[in-house]
Amino acid sequence: ETGVTQTPRHLVMGMTNKKSLKCEQHLGHNAMYWYKQSAKKPLELMFVYNFKEQTENNSVPSRFSPECPNSSHLFLHLHTLQPEDSALYLCASSQEDQSAKLFFGSGTQLSVL
Amino acid sequence: GQNIDQPTEMTATEGAIVQINCTYQTSGFNGLFWYQQHAGEAPTFLSYNVLDGLEEKGRFSSFLSRSKGYSYLLLKELQMKDSASYLCAVMDSNYQLIWGAGTKLIIKP
Numbered sequence: 065e066t067g068v069t070q071t072p073r074h075l076v077m078g079m080t081n082k083k084s085l086k087c088e089q090h091l092g093h094n095a096m097y098w099y100k101q102s103a104k105k106p107l108e109l110m111f112v113y114n115f116k117e118q119t120e121n122n123s124v125p126s127r128f129s130p131e132c133p134n135s136s137h138l139f140l141h142l143h144t145l146q147p148e149d150s151a152l153y154l155c156a157s158s159q160e161d162q163s164a165k166l167f168f169g170s171g172t173q174l175s176v177l
Numbered sequence: 178g179q180n181i182d183q184p185t186e187m188t189a190t191e192g193a194i195v196q197i198n199c200t201y202q203t204s205g206f207n208g209l210f211w212y213q214q215h216a217g218e219a220p221t222f223l224s225y226n227v228l229d230g231l232e233e234k235g236r237f238s239s240f241l242s243r244s245k246g247y248s249y250l251l252l253k254e255l256q257m258k259d260s261a262s263y264l265c266a267v268m269d270s271n272y273q274l275i276w277g278a279g280t281k282l283i284i285k286p
Contacts, residue, residue, distance in 0.1 A: 068219070104185065106276035107264070154219070165210075166274075168219035 068092045070169035072157050077145065078177050085140040085172045087155030093167070095160055096138040097141070098130060101152040113138060114160070145176045179203045181277035183265050189255055190281045197250045197263050205270020208244045211239055211250045213266040214279070218266055224250070251280075260284045 077083050089096065098110040098167050105127045112120035113132040127149075129141040138155055156166040184198045189195040201209070208227040214220040226232055226248060238251040247270035252259055266279040 084191070104278055106181065107266075107274075108273070108279050165222050165225070166212075166220075170217070170219045 067167045068154075068155060068157055068169035069115040070172055072172055073170065074173045074175075076175045076177065077142070079147075080144040081144060081145075082141070084142065085155075085170055085174075086138075087138040089136055089138075089140055089155075089157040091157055092165055093157035093159055094133070094135055095158045096132060097136065097156040097158075097166070098140050098165070099156060099168075101154055107154070109139075141176075145174075147176050150174055150176045179269060179275045181265055181267060181275055183277040183280045184264075185255075185282065186280070186281045188285060189252075191255055191257060191284055191286050193255050194251065194253050195255060195282065197252075197265075197282065199248045199265035199277055201248075201265075201267045201271045201275070202275075203246075203248050203267050203275050206243060207268040207270065207272060209241055209248050210266045210268070210274075211248075212232070212266065213261050214264060215261045223263075255284050257284050257286070 068088045071086045097112050097113045100108040100110055109122050111130040116132050127144050131139040152171045154171045155169040158166050180202045208225055210225050211223040212220040213223050224239040226239050229241055229243055231238055231240045236253045241248045262279040262281045264279045267275045
């Protein structure tokens, strides 16, 4: 198994749909992150969880709702998204929340129609 | 504002050497990082520089000059599998990672 696993790999959804992205890490890390990656743009940090507590929310619209039930699992719940939300959503984990040695999943390529 | 600049795309020949530059303006500095990302795959950690100078790791080396706000990633003996995007990131004084948009490296035979 890879260290950080994301499902699904690809997702197409309409603007009225509700879907969830799932991330699981098998590395025993304490911090987990959601990033948004758009073509030719820098990675955008969305949310940070440290020991299951949310420590960062970078002014993300409420149509994105994270959930971290334990240190190994992270979800991103999506509802009423906009076409501009189409992007690659990457999950990452690290030993602590101020570590830049991040371990990324392969991402979910999201298309909003 | 905080900013990381790196070229959008570079092309190099198999077996050659390529240098990918990164310049930064950030609020403080707690280290510079390079990540490699193959198309459709996860970014993976390549290197970390916090002091000035060159860090060598096999075919890859990373250089840092804090006074110039400058780093480069040097790839030697290029192989086709080195075709990927290379992401530069700086950790600022608040331990926030500031990312560049990445450099897409194309290797030609």
